[in-house]
Amino acid sequence: MKVKVAAKAGFCFGVKRAVDMARKCLHDRAGPVYTLGPLIHNNQVTEALAREGIAAVNDVDEIKGPGTVIIRSHGVAPGVLDRAEQKGLKLVDATCPFVRKVQQTVRDLVQQDIPVVVVGDPEHPEVQGIVGWSGNRAIVVADARQAEKLGKIPSLGIVAQTTQRQDNFDAVVKVFKDSGSRVQVFNTICLATAERQKEALELAQQVDAVLVLGGKNSANTAKLAQICRTAGKPVYRVETAEEIDFAWLKGLRTVGVTAGASTPGWIIEEVCCRMMDFEEANKEEVMENQVEEQ
Ligand code: F3S
The missing domain is CATH 3.40.50.11270 (Rossmann fold)
Structure with a gap:
C-alpha cells in the first residue's frame, strides 16, 4: 500500500x-x-x-x-x-496577520460608513472577532441562500472568513452583484487554506481513500474532509494515529493523507508510522494464511 x-x-x-x-x-x-x-x-x-x-x-x-x-x-x-x-x-x-488584514479592512469600511458583509460562520471565533472590529455592524452571511434573503444593498464591502471556500465566497458575491448592489470585493481567503483545499482534492482524486487529520472541532479540517468526499472516495477523519482502524485500509492500493492547519508535523509522522505498522501486520497475516493453505 x-x-x-x-x-x-x-x-x-x-x-x-x-x-x-x-x-x-x-x-x-x-x-x-x-x-x-x-x-x-x-x-x-x-x-x-x-x-x-x-x-x-x-x-x-x-x-x-x-x-x-x-x-x-x-x-x-x-x-x-x-x-x-x-x-x-x-x-x-x-x-494571524491575514486575519488582522480582514479586521482592518472591516474597520476601514465602517469608518467610511460602508455596510459590510462577512462571508463565514457566525459561530466561528474569527468571524466574531471580525464583527467586533466593525463595531458589531457587519452582517454575517454563510452562503448564497442567506445572501439572497438580504436582497439589494445599494453599496457594500464583502470580506471572507479566511478559511472560506472560494466557490462559496464567489457565489455570495454573485448574488449581491446580480441584485444590483455596488460591491467592493475583498477576497480575504487565506492562500494557505486555498492551497490545502486544492491539494486535498487533487490527492483524493489519485488515491483509494483519504485520511484527514485534525481536531474534531477544527473548521478547516472539516472543510478538507468535505472537499475530499466530493472525489467519491472514502474519507476518514482522525485526530491521532491510534484512531486509525486497520479495517479501513484493507485492500487499498493507495491512501492519501492530508491535515488541517492546526495539525503538527509529528502527528502526520505518527500516522505514516501507523500505516507502516498496518503493512507489517498485513504481511504477517498473508504469510500465516499461506502457511495454513500449505
Ligand atoms: Fe492565518 Fe491562514 Fe493559518 S489566516 S492562521 S495562515 S489558515
Whole structure:
C-alpha cells in the first residue's frame, strides 16, 4: 500500500507563529500565562501547552491577578483587548496577520460608513472577532441562500472568513452583484487554506481513500474532509494515529493523507508510522494464511 502525503498539510504559517509565540512567552515572562480559548484547534497541542504551563480561559474575567494573555491566531474583538488591558494583563497578540488584514479592512469600511458583509460562520471565533472590529455592524452571511434573503444593498464591502471556500465566497458575491448592489470585493481567503483545499482534492482524486487529520472541532479540517468526499472516495477523519482502524485500509492500493492547519508535523509522522505498522501486520497475516493453505 502506497501512502501519499499532501505537500501542504498541517501547520499553516499563522498557527505555527502562534504556537512559537506561546512557547517564547512561557520562556520569557514571569508569572502565569493564559490563552483566550484553546490556542489552536488541536487537543494534542493544547494539552502539551497546558503541561508546559499555559492555561486556557474562555474570558479575561476568569483571570484573577496579574499575568499574560496570548491572543490566538483567530484574533478577538477590540473590546476584548481593551478589557484585558484594563485588568492590567500583559498582551501577546498572536492574531494571524491575514486575519488582522480582514479586521482592518472591516474597520476601514465602517469608518467610511460602508455596510459590510462577512462571508463565514457566525459561530466561528474569527468571524466574531471580525464583527467586533466593525463595531458589531457587519452582517454575517454563510452562503448564497442567506445572501439572497438580504436582497439589494445599494453599496457594500464583502470580506471572507479566511478559511472560506472560494466557490462559496464567489457565489455570495454573485448574488449581491446580480441584485444590483455596488460591491467592493475583498477576497480575504487565506492562500494557505486555498492551497490545502486544492491539494486535498487533487490527492483524493489519485488515491483509494483519504485520511484527514485534525481536531474534531477544527473548521478547516472539516472543510478538507468535505472537499475530499466530493472525489467519491472514502474519507476518514482522525485526530491521532491510534484512531486509525486497520479495517479501513484493507485492500487499498493507495491512501492519501492530508491535515488541517492546526495539525503538527509529528502527528502526520505518527500516522505514516501507523500505516507502516498496518503493512507489517498485513504481511504477517498473508504469510500465516499461506502457511495454513500449505
Ligand atoms: Fe492565518 Fe491562514 Fe493559518 S489566516 S492562521 S495562515 S489558515
